Amino acid sequence: MPQRSDARRRMVQAARQLIRERGYHATAISDVLERSGAPRGSVYFHFPGGKTQLAAEAAEDHAHEQVGLIDEAAGQVSSARGLIEVYVGLARDGMVGSGYSRGCGIAPLVTEAGPEESVEVAETGRRAFTAMIDRMAFHFVNLGLDRAPARQLADAVIAGVEGALVTARALRSPAPFEAVLAALAAQATALTPKTAARKRN
Amino acid sequence: MPQRSDARRRMVQAARQLIRERGYHATAISDVLERSGAPRGSVYFHFPGGKTQLAAEAAEDHAHEQVGLIDEAAGQVSSARGLIEVYVGLARDGMVGSGYSRGCGIAPLVTEAGPEESVEVAETGRRAFTAMIDRMAFHFVNLGLDRAPARQLADAVIAGVEGALVTARALRSPAPFEAVLAALAAQATALTPKTAARKRN
Numbered sequence: 001m002p003q004r005s006d007a008r009r010r011m012v013q014a015a016r017q018l019i020r021e022r023g024y025h026a027t028a029i030s031d032v033l034e035r036s037g038a039p040r041g042s043v044y045f046h047f048p049g050g051k052t053q054l055a056a057e058a059a060e061d062h063a064h065e066q067v068g069l070i071d072e073a074a075g076q077v078s079s080a081r082g083l084i085e086v087y088v089g090l091a092r093d094g095m096v097g098s099g100y101s102r103g104c105g106i107a108p109l110v111t112e113a114g115p116e117e118s119v120e121v122a123e124t125g126r127r128a129f130t131a132m133i134d135r136m137a138f139h140f141v142n143l144g145l146d147r148a149p150a151r152q153l154a155d156a157v158i159a160g161v162e163g164a165l166v167t168a169r170a171l172r173s174p175a176p177f178e179a180v181l182a183a184l185a186a187q188a189t190a191l192t193p194k195t196a197a198r199k200r201n
Numbered sequence: 202m203p204q205r206s207d208a209r210r211r212m213v214q215a216a217r218q219l220i221r222e223r224g225y226h227a228t229a230i231s232d233v234l235e236r237s238g239a240p241r242g243s244v245y246f247h248f249p250g251g252k253t254q255l256a257a258e259a260a261e262d263h264a265h266e267q268v269g270l271i272d273e274a275a276g277q278v279s280s281a282r283g284l285i286e287v288y289v290g291l292a293r294d295g296m297v298g299s300g301y302s303r304g305c306g307i308a309p310l311v312t313e314a315g316p317e318e319s320v321e322v323a324e325t326g327r328r329a330f331t332a333m334i335d336r337m338a339f340h341f342v343n344l345g346l347d348r349a350p351a352r353q354l355a356d357a358v359i360a361g362v363e364g365a366l367v368t369a370r371a372l373r374s375p376a377p378f379e380a381v382l383a384a385l386a387a388q389a390t391a392l393t394p395k396t397a398a399r400k401r402n
Contacts, residue, residue: 022315025226103312110371111304111312114223125371133368155368155380156361163364167334167356170311170326179356183388190387 008046010036016058016105023108024055024121049120055109056124062105063128067135074139080150081188083139084157085181091161092168092177100172103165133158140188149191153184160184209247211237217259217306224309225256225322250321256310257325263306264329268336275340281351282389284340285358286382292362293369293378301373304366334359341389350392354385361385 014036018027029043029051047053073086094102110125133154140150160180168176215237219228230244230252248254274287295303311326334355341351361381369377 023224023226023309023313025224026313026315101316104367106371107367108224108312110367111309112224112227114227115302122371126373129368129371152376152380152383155377156384159364159368159377159381160357160361160384161364162367163360163362166305166308166311166363166367167330167360170307170323170330172327175353176356176360179353180360182353183357183361183384186388186391187384 007036007038007042011038011042011046011054012057012061014038015054016061017102019055019058019108020062020102020105024112027051027055029054052118052120056120059106059109059124059128063131066132070132070135070139074142078143079188080140080143080145080153080192081185083136083143084184084188087136087157088161088164088177088181088184091165092174092181095165095168095177096174100169103169104162107162107165129158144192144195146193153188153191156187157184208237208239208243212239212243212247212255213258213262215239216255217262218303220256220259220309221263221303221306225313228252228256230255253319253321257321260307260310260325260329264332267333271333271336271340275343279344280389281341281344281346281354281393282386284337284344285385285389288337288358289362289365289378289382289385292366293375293382296366296369296378297375301370304370305363308363308366330359345393345396347394354389354392357388358385 011032014032015027018031018035032038032054033040033043043054044050047057049056069090070083070087073090074083077083077086106125106128109121113121113125133151136154136157137147137150140153141147145153160183161177164176164180168174212233215233216228219232219236233239233255234241234244244255245251248258250257270291271284271288274291275284278284278287307326307329310322310329314322314326334352337355337358338348338351341354342348346354361384362378365377365381369375
């Protein structure tokens, strides 16, 4: 039933945008309905787990899109440094383009998950960041890095971008992205063996 | 009146801890009272601006402590690289020591500040991160860096730590701190002129 699944998709998208703008707790189901234009009755039909499930799917959707962006960026470059330049640049442009109004779609589930929060929320954050880091490390290996430095560099890239999404937004300046990019790009060059094959993915 | 100001201080501390654990919106005034043991009547006496004021003071308190930690770390080292090693190490140890249950005391004000949030909350986030970055850059200059690279490196350090506070918590692993530290320490070495005086602060 295309109409139903379209409402479902629109609700996940709306939840994701709202979480990026105002976080997890301040995203009410009523706001999701208003922004997506989905009928109220559709909430528990599509998301029997309620807001927790909706937020988890929104974060998964965000991670899925980021993994796609990482793959796309990897297809355009011939070095780990190049991949970092494209990926950090996309994050910076997204932040500036939103008028510093939108952050990460996953981080709020981590920073707002108190001890009484559902295990599902915490587990979603873990899975989502793991997917992004794994994919980044995979491409770094393809771009000539050894496995351990590839993993470490991927950890640093995802953390660096996450942090810039917070401080750049607070400062309303792209400077944190530029600063993080400079450090990560230099590290990529240092970790790339001189003999690394410049393969395209 | 020492009793009153003690209650005030305990409320700011409790608000800060709760914001670090569960974020801004999920921190209710009633939770702050319960954790601080302060009497209910004291909220609007000490914080006529209510929760917004309490959260802003909690974030300022967090930034103040971080600036103190940066100063202390700077007093122990003789290079920009050393300062980064000590500061990132403190953040990592704090995260691990909390059982991955406590993040930054400022970031939630940034990521949960939707468009209808008070200007005060957003402005507090900007001021708090600016204070930390300024102080880090100040010490980098003292440790031999030129002003522009000192500023850029400080931007990268604060963003890197902020990001690691999110991804390390999600992954329940110190790896993001180690990864960020490796990239930042290498960048510090690269940015330090060979002739830099190794002054102690």
